[in-house]
Amino acid sequence: MERFGTLSFGHYGPLGGGRVLTARDMLHQAIDLGVGMDELGVDGIYFRVHHFARQQASPMPLLAAIAARTSRIEVGTGVIDMRYENPLYLAEEAAAVDLISDGRLALGVSRGSPESVIRGYETFGYTGSQDPRGADIARAHFDTFLQAIQGKGLAERDPSSPFGGGTGMQGIEPHSPGLRSRVWWGAGNRDSAEWAGRMGVNLMSSTLLTEADGTPFDVLQAQQIEAFRAAWRESGHRGTPRVSVSRSIFPITTAEDAMYFGRTGEGDQIGVIDGIRSTFGKTYAAEPDALVQQLLADEAIRSADTLxxxxxxxxxxxxxxxxxxxxAKYVAPALGWNPDGERDDTPARVTAR
Incomplete structure (x- = not known):
């Protein structure tokens, strides 16, 4: 494990006892958390994106605010639902955040997760999907997005424009040359992981997989990671792609920790999500020494570079x-993390598409 950071869903709303966490509270607390983690030497802060829900939904302003107040921490998403996105506008926003942060954006995107509404992306204006979950829209948007951030000309210049239109094709602006190497695809199964490897983007794998054959979650996820890396190599991409996994992990060091999480340690769970039998990863909650041993036995954590x-x-x-x-103090060093160590920040080199 070379890097670790946090993944937040950005939940807000009633907290009980008459207390309410507002959207404003959530956003300001996320900024303060990012600043504090930057000071601690943590490597990244990432946010889930959900629409029509009391959760984070517009990540770019938040990431820009955190980037402007920090100096080293990676800021990112895990993941943006491409069914809802205008790919060219997203390309402009992502390039701006990447430039503001001096190349610290880790942009995780995918088809998205199950929603609280029915085909909400159609309400955003993206219709015509032939897939019940809109995967075809997400892939089409992603393809256009990649072309845009690679600097491809997408609109014909107007030679009669008073603003120096010229001739030929014009790409989006601003353009951040290194952003292409900092794009991640959130994959929920081996097929989508292999597709990400063929596309030449990094891999994000979360706490659930849309596979359930009785294999332990960490083993399934490690197999997914290997399938991704094999597809990357077979496609002829150069460099080493990054791989992240997410986990619910709570070191119990105080009575308060024990009160909140002392009874939450549990095994893998099988359930149905989006109509598909899926495997949900376990929650890790234990005193640091025991936690280290549990995490060292997790095959996917051992395989990934980012947690x-x-x-x-x-x-x-x-x-x-x-x-x-x-x-950071009691667990991460035993997993290989060195707060003062060198990170391999050489971007993966991919074949232009």
Whole structure:
């Protein structure tokens, strides 16, 4: 494990006891958390994106705000639902955030996760899907997005324009040359992981897989990672792609930790999501020494270079910073993380498409 960071869903709403976490609270707390983690030396802060829900939905302003107040931490998404996106507008926004952050954007995208509404992307204006879950729209948007961030000319210049239109084709602006190497695809199964490898983008794998054959979750995920890397190599892409996995991990170091998480440690779960039998990864909650041994036995964590800790954002900045600090101090070094070590930040080199 070379890097670790946090993954937040950005939940807000009633907290009980008459307390309410507002959208404003959530956003400001996310910025403060990013600043605190940057000071701790944590490698990344990432946000889930959900529409029509009391969760983070517009990540670019938030990532830009965190980038402007930090100096080293990676800012990113895990993941943006491409069914909802204008790919060219996303390309402009992503390039702007990447430039503001001096190349610290890790842009995770995918088809997206199950929604609280029916085909919500159609309400955003993206219709005509032939797939019940809109995967064809997501892939088409992603293809256009990749062309845009690679600098391909997409609109014909107007030679009569008073603004220096010229001739030929014009790409989107701003353009961030290194952004292409910092794009990740969130894959929920081996097929989508292999597709990401063929496309030459990095891999994000979360706490669920749309596969369920009785194989332990970490083994399934390690197989998914290997399939991704094999597809990358077979496609002739150069360089080494990055791979992240996310986990619910809570070092228990105080009575408060034990109160919240002491009974949450559980095994893998099988359930149905989006109509598909799926495997959900376990929650890890234990004292640091025991936690280290459990995580060292996790095949996918051993295989990935980046670990994302899912955090309970509703518990506030101070609590979450303490959880992250405990992980950094008592657990992460035993998994290979060195807060002062060199990171391989050489971007993967991919075949232009």
């Amino acid at each position: 994302m800790l899912t955090i309970p954002s509703q518990l506030g900045v101070e609590f979450n910073l303490r959880v992250v600090e405990s992980f």
